[in-house]
Amino acid sequence: MQGLSRHYGSVVALDNLDLTVHAGELIALLGPSGCGKTTTLRLLAGLEDADTGQITVGGTDITRRPANKRDMGMVFQAYSLFPHMTVRQNVAFGLRLRRVAASERDRRALEMLELVGLSTQADRYPHQISGGQQQRVALARALAIEPQVLLLDEPLSALDAKVRAQLRDQIRRIQLEVGITTLFVTHDQEEALAIADRVGVMRDGKLEQLAPPTDVYSRPATPFVAEFVGLSNRLAGTVSGGTVTVRGRDLPLVDLSIPAGPVTALVRPEAVTLASDSSGDSGPLVGTVIASTFLGATSRVTVDLGDTTILAQLSTSDATALPAGSRVALTIRPDPVLVSAADAPAVTEE
Amino acid sequence: MAAVSPLSAELSGAETQGPQARGLRAGQRRRLNVFRYLVFTIFGLFFLLPLLAMVRFSLQGKKLGTWSLAAWKQIASYKGPPPLLPAIEVTLELAAITSVVMLILVVPTMIWVRLRVQWFSRVLEFLCLLPLTIPAIVLVVGWAPIYNKIERVNVSALMLFWAYVILALPYAYRALAAGLNTIDAPTLSEAARSLGASWFTVMFRIIAPNMWQAILNALLLTVALVLGEFTVAYLLTYVNLQVELFSISRNTTNAGVLFSASAATLLFGFALLLILSYVGRRLRRGRP
Numbered sequence A: 001m002q003g004l005s006r007h008y009g010s011v012v013a014l015d016n017l018d019l020t021v022h023a024g025e026l027i028a029l030l031g032p033s034g035c036g037k038t039t040t041l042r043l044l045a046g047l048e049d050a051d052t053g054q055i056t057v058g059g060t061d062i063t064r065r066p067a068n069k070r071d072m073g074m075v076f077q078a079y080s081l082f083p084h085m086t087v088r089q090n091v092a093f094g095l096r097l098r099r100v101a102a103s104e105r106d107r108r109a110l111e112m113l114e115l116v117g118l119s120t121q122a123d124r125y126p127h128q129i130s131g132g133q134q135q136r137v138a139l140a141r142a143l144a145i146e147p148q149v150l151l152l153d154e155p156l157s158a159l160d161a162k163v164r165a166q167l168r169d170q171i172r173r174i175q176l177e178v179g180i181t182t183l184f185v186t187h188d189q190e191e192a193l194a195i196a197d198r199v200g201v202m203r204d205g206k207l208e209q210l211a212p213p214t215d216v217y218s219r220p221a222t223p224f225v226a227e228f229v230g231l232s233n234r235l236a237g238t239v240s241g242g243t244v245t246v247r248g249r250d251l252p253l254v255d256l257s258i259p260a261g262p263v264t265a266l267v268r269p270e271a272v273t274l275a276s277d278s279s280g281d282s283g284p285l286v287g288t289v290i291a292s293t294f295l296g297a298t299s300r301v302t303v304d305l306g307d308t309t310i311l312a313q314l315s316t317s318d319a320t321a322l323p324a325g326s327r328v329a330l331t332i333r334p335d336p337v338l339v340s341a342a343d344a345p346a347v348t349e350e
Numbered sequence B: 001m002a003a004v005s006p007l008s009a010e011l012s013g014a015e016t017q018g019p020q021a022r023g024l025r026a027g028q029r030r031r032l033n034v035f036r037y038l039v040f041t042i043f044g045l046f047f048l049l050p051l052l053a054m055v056r057f058s059l060q061g062k063k064l065g066t067w068s069l070a071a072w073k074q075i076a077s078y079k080g081p082p083p084l085l086p087a088i089e090v091t092l093e094l095a096a097i098t099s100v101v102m103l104i105l106v107v108p109t110m111i112w113v114r115l116r117v118q119w120f121s122r123v124l125e126f127l128c129l130l131p132l133t134i135p136a137i138v139l140v141v142g143w144a145p146i147y148n149k150i151e152r153v154n155v156s157a158l159m160l161f162w163a164y165v166i167l168a169l170p171y172a173y174r175a176l177a178a179g180l181n182t183i184d185a186p187t188l189s190e191a192a193r194s195l196g197a198s199w200f201t202v203m204f205r206i207i208a209p210n211m212w213q214a215i216l217n218a219l220l221l222t223v224a225l226v227l228g229e230f231t232v233a234y235l236l237t238y239v240n241l242q243v244e245l246f247s248i249s250r251n252t253t254n255a256g257v258l259f260s261a262s263a264a265t266l267l268f269g270f271a272l273l274l275i276l277s278y279v280g281r282r283l284r285r286g287r288p
Helices: A035-045 A087-097 A100-113 A131-144 A161-178 A189-195 A213-218 A224-228 A316-320 B002-057 B070-077 B086-118 B118-133 B134-152 B158-183 B187-195 B199-228 B229-233 B239-252 B255-284
Strands: A002-008 A011-017 A026-030 A052-053 A072-075 A148-154 A181-186 A198-203 A205-209 A232-239 A244-247 A251-254 A262-268 A272-276 A285-294 A298-304 A309-315 A327-332 A336-340
Touching: A011 A205, A026 A035, A026 A189, A035 A148, A035 A181, A072 A100, A072 A131, A087 A100, A087 A131, A087 B187, A100 A131, A100 B002, A131 A161, A131 B187, A161 A262, A161 A298, A181 A213, A181 B118, A189 A213, A189 B118, A198 A224, A198 A327, A198 B158, A205 A316, A224 A262, A224 A316, A224 B086, A232 A309, A232 B118, A244 A262, A244 B199, A251 B070, A272 A309, A285 A316, A298 A316, A309 A316, A327 B229, B002 B239, B002 B255, B070 B086, B070 B255, B086 B118, B086 B158, B086 B199, B086 B239, B086 B255, B118 B158, B134 B158, B158 B229, B187 B199, B239 B255
Parallel strands: A026 A181, A026 A198, A072 A148, A148 A181
Antiparallel strands: A002 A011, A002 A052, A198 A205, A232 A244, A232 A262, A244 A251, A262 A336, A272 A327, A285 A298, A285 A327, A298 A309
16 A cells, blocks of 8 residues: 545545555554554555555555455455345355355365354354354354455444453464465454554554564554554653663663653553562652552552652562552663653543 | 241241232233233224124125025126126226336335445435325326326326336335334345355345345235225226225115125225235244
8 A cells, every 4th residue: 555545524534554464464454443453454455546646556556456456355344244145145245246156166165164163053144143153153244255455444342351362363273274374353452462463553543563562562663653553651751862761760772863842651560570668768650559450460459659650560470469549669671762842732542 | 947947937928919810810811911912802892793794784685684695696797887896807907007116116216226326215215105195186186197198108007117116115114114224224235245145146136035035025015905995096096996985875675785895895904914924924934
């Protein structure tokens, strides 16, 4: 995709977007509502027309090609199985349109249903199976036509948490098994980080960063990415000479070109460690535990520093040793940090 | 055991209250049921008695209190003028033509507007519902000059179908819109498009099959409207079943045939209703 733009009236949904997806790769587009991720997918599928820009697949320009001639398999957020057809007929529908012989059609439909683990449900109607099963059938239906690109438009968002995690892993397994180039749109960062080869974080119709999940998390390109992906503490600091001073600690900067002056530094909770403090001293890095959130193996502890609060992520065994009300001393690991303008508003995830 | 006793006391308390509460609810339910049956019976009689009286009258023999099929046999033999059988025939043909034309016109238009020109849906709704707000007599004033010209080419009463399609539009539109609203047409069409379906396939193989019940309802309403239409046909001087019945009532002392023909129309309507709802159930079987 090159220079893709799309406007709805005066609203810019997509602003000069460039994106290259390599063969066999799974890219997750992540971003808040209205950031243009679904628009990108719909332009690629041909369900909407781009104002400007070019879409090429395997060297062929398909920008002006209608949706039914694009050879893209798509799974939608809403349940989209045809209610008057059985599961088998749904999966075979695309092949029927391609005039594949009935026996071959049937064989392939069953093969696809086996791939998603639903071959026993072939003769049921969509309303007779669960939501998760419907989305798996929709995936089988999209894959049955052997498309060049698989497009997944928040396919898991209507499902409950457990089914969502199972189906997420299943999608990744099938994608690797079939080796199909896939674009996956989601607003759930956990989903994106878990299954993608590369994650594209979008904001206001632009791609902020496109990188492997570990890079997006540990080396975010912009303050927006840092705040949208994972949690960040927003701490007041001062930049001088390539470091930022936060509560008396000097931390290295990711971007050395930041001019000197007051900023907001973004510090990950896992970069903060706590130790019980019995000295009774007061200082910028001494505070009181106010709450602890149990997350399983780790816990997230909120510490009151007097003028602000800070989140620390600790192993649960360490966290249980620090009940609410404990005095603690903080250490901030000297990881390179990103900074945003001192008065920039916090990013809220939707 | 001491720990258990307060619980068991509570339980027994609940038990002693239970039957009372249940008894109260049962009493309320009984009263509600009696009320339901009463209303049902009163309204049933209100609708059914005149119909039964009509059927009984059509089966009246020469002497009071005797039975005879003579009036029913006269449906075929009544020579008029105007003769009865051709009027029935033309009315049934009109019902069929009007239904088919209306479906061909409205179903694809509505699906197309829903999928492709959503902004036009309000205008379409307004246009389709407009005939409901205009009295038939006013419509006829507008149509009369057009029908004058049509009569020069074709004098058959079948030409009434032009007018009847317009009269049936609001009812058909409402029935079809209700059906279309129950399915997620945009998502289904996008799914079908991405699988390679043309717009024609989307309309006739994806959306329309999911609106069978609505299409049958639209059909039933259209047929019922045509079977009962009098004003337009009479004012445009065509003879359909209702005009014929009116003319029999004016020109003959033979009331039997009037009532037998009316009863036959009603029975036909009921039979059609039953058939359509049976077909609808068959189509729905195994589906939501």
